Amino acid sequence: xxxxxxxxxxxxxxxxxxxxxxxxxxVCSMFPFLGTTTLLNLGVGLWLRMNQPIMQSLNxxxxxxxxxxxxxxxxxxxxxxxx
Numbered sequence: 001x002x003x004x005x006x007x008x009x010x011x012x013x014x015x016x017x018x019x020x021x022x023x024x025x026x027v028c029s030m031f032p033f034l035g036t037t038t039l040l041n042l043g044v045g046l047w048l049r050m051n052q053p054i055m056q057s058l059n060x061x062x063x064x065x066x067x068x069x070x071x072x073x074x075x076x077x078x079x080x081x082x083x
Contacts, residue, residue, distance in 0.1 A: 005053075008053055009051065009053055009054065013051055017050070017051070018051070018054065020048075020050070021045075021050040021051050021054050021055055022054065022058060024044060024045075024048065024050060024055070025041055025045070025050075025054065025055040025058040025059060026058060026062060028040045028041045028044050028055070028059070029041065029058060029059045029062040029063075029066060030062070030065070030066060030069060032069070032070065032073045034070075037059055037066065038056065038059060041055045041056060041059045042055075042056075
């Protein structure tokens with residue numbers, strides 16, 4: 001049961017590719033619209049041929065940070081638009 005998961009996580013992956021996957025996954029996970037980060041990670045990951053289990057796991061790990069950042073995004077928007 002565990003062997004297919006490990007094979008999926010490590011198939012053809014170098015340290016540089018893992019670092020790139022984590023960086024791109026973190027950026028996509030902070031997209032300021034709720035409900036779009038999973039699809040954004042999926043699309044960008046498929047386009048750049050990145051490891052999807054790593055990207056989606058990181059996306060779900062960063063969900064609490066994403067929810068906290070929504071307040072920051074709103075405050076920045078208020079400052080930019082002088083609202």
